[in-house]
Amino acid sequence: MDVDEVYDAVASGAVDLALGLDYPDVPIPRDPALRVMQLHRERFSLAVPTGSMGRRESVTMAQTRGLGWILPSAESYYGRAVRTAFRRAGVEPEVLHEVTDTAATLALVEAGVGVSTVTDLMLRLRPSRFDVVRLRETVERHIVVVFRCAAERRPTVVALVDVLRAVAQTGLGRRA
Template sequence: MEWTSAQLRSLAELTRRGTVTAVAQALGYTPGGVSQQIAALEKSTGMELLRRVGRRVELTDAGMTLARHAERILATEAEAVEALERTRTEVSGTLRIGLFTTAAAEILPPALRHARERHPGLTVRSRDMDVDDVYDAVAGGAVDLALGLDYPDVPIPRDASLCVMPLSRERFSLAVPAGAMKGRTTVSLAAAAELGWILPSADSYYGRAVLTACRRAGFEPRVLHEVTDTAATLALVETGVGVSVVTDLMLRLRASRIDVIGLREAMERHIVVIFRSSAQHRPTVTALVEVLRTTVEAP
C-alpha cells in the first residue's frame, strides 16, 4: 500500500471535523480536492473508507481504523522532520505560515527581511487567510505556524495539540468621522451608543469581542455596515457613515482623515503565533517564532 501525507491528513481531519467541506476549509483544499484524496487512499488500500448516509458521509470501520493510525504516522513524520533539521549545522528548510490581512501587510515584510538576514537557508511561504481560520489551518497541517488574534473577552479555544504564544497586545481606540466628537480626547464606549457602527460579523471572534465590550458599557451597537476588511472599515468611517474601533496596527493599513479617540475601557486584542505542540522544538519553527517575536516587538 502506498499513500501520501496529504491523503492521510485528509482522512484524519475528517474524524475531527465531520464534513468534507470543513476539512477542505481547514486544509486549504476544495471539497472536490478532499474527496479526491480520500478516493486515492481507497484505491491504494483497496477498501471503502467512507460511505454516504443521506447527504452526509461517515467513516467506515476500516476508515476509522486507518484514521487512528494516520494520526500516529503523521506524528512520526513530524518527529522525523525535526530530527533531520537538527542534523544540519544551520537553520534551513521551508516553512508555511498563515496570516490575516493586517499581519500580511504590516508584519510579514519586515519579518521576511529579518529572516533572510539571520537565517539565509530558511524559506518562508505565506498564505493569506481569514483570521478565524488560522487555528484550524495549523491544527490540520495546512500551514506550519500562523499569526492570529486572541481577545480577552472572547478567547480562542485552547487545544493541547497547539501552542499559542502571545507576541504583543494592542489597545483599541474609537475611530470616528473627522469632527464628530470635536475637542474630546478620551471617551467611554457608551458615548457612541446612539451612533451607527461598522463592525465585522457577530459570528467572528472580533465581532463578538466588540459586542461584548459594548454590552458591558450598557448598550447594543446599531450595526449599519457589516465589514471584515480593515481598510474598507476605515474608508467608511472617513465617509462619515459610522464609527468603529481600531488599533495602531489597523490604522497603518490606510491613511484616513478620521479622528481617533482614546477609550476609557481597557479593550484589547493580543497578536499571537500558533504552532503545533509537537513542533515547538523544531529548529526552523523556533527560529521563525523568534524572528516574528522581535519583529512585532520592534518600535
C-alpha cells in the first residue's frame, strides 16, 4: 500500500491499523474518529554525490540553490513537504527527476545524477556511497501509527501499538 493511502485505508475500515508518515509542513488529514500517534521523529539531511559539496558537514537551504534534485512527485505528501520547506527558505528545488522509490533515489544520488533529502531510516534501505550533509534548518517527518479511536481498547490493537512504540523507542534512531 502506498504510504499516502494508509490514512484513508484506516478511515474506510479496509485495515484496522497502519503505519504512516506525517510531515509538519503537509500533515495527513485528521478525523476525530481516527487516532494518529507519533512513534518517531526524524530529521532530513541531504544525500549528495561524493565530494560534490567539498568537506561541508552542514548547509543552509539557501546554499542548495542551483542543485539538481531527485524528489518524489509534488502530489505526494513527501514531495509537497520538501518543496514547502525549501520554498519557505526562498529556494525553489530544481527537480531533474521525480522518483517515488527511496532505494532508486539513493542509487541515482550515488551515480551522481542529483541530490535528495534523506533520513537515517532511508539510509538503511541499501548500502550506498555518497555524502550526507546535515541541513541547518529543521525539516522533519514523523513516523505514525493510525487506528480508529473505537479500536483503541481492543487487545490486539493495544498490543500492536505497544510493540510499535517499543521498537520506535529502542531501535529506529540507530543506523544499522
